[in-house]
Amino acid sequence: MIHLKTNDIVKELLEQFPHKVNVKLGSILKERGMTQGDLHRLTGLRVATINEFVHFKKNSLTVAHIVTIMIALRIWDLRELVEIEFDEEVIEYFKKEQTTMVAGFTQDLKKTAGENVARMNQSKVSV
Template structure:
């Protein structure tokens, strides 16, 4: 399992993304992206080279995916990995883990939003801030 802090990912992505994407994503800066590919390979008794043959990808590409080195996720490649490893859910391959307090806060706000159809204040604030930025009024 490879853990990469979201803050580190955002630091490398800043030149590729607009400020609003980075600002919104940075609300999860203390979360981790968990990459489980190496564990999945070990569980199945195969190597990255074996997976490369199964998926048609380069071994280097498999290594980059396993180590979180790629800048973006290619959906066709991820689906190919899921198919080759007989995965039934994306979370078997990747996961985002929030800090416990943020996880609890998001659970509450999400449930309330769904129940009331009323956008939480934190989301309203984000919306307002992004709207102002998009109009150059920040």
């Protein structure tokens, strides 16, 4: 889920590179015989925040929330809690791009960075 105030560059990147986010918190709680209320009592996070994360409706979850949940559930690998999968075409594209990177950039990424800076500066001026 994308926050309403997400900028256009982020939205375009998410659309351009298809992916799937698999939040496993609900199944972890079920496997352990725990409720969202139990996790609330362990973490101090609002039950609504936990519920939104379980159902992947929370668009402002912070690293502090994630780490707090990981501590409470004694999870040390983020992949146990959340998986992000890219389409095979995206993975192949990323692999190809990595072979042409110089100082972390491909020619296309350099061009994109320049265009994005111009867009961000333009949006600051028009505000």
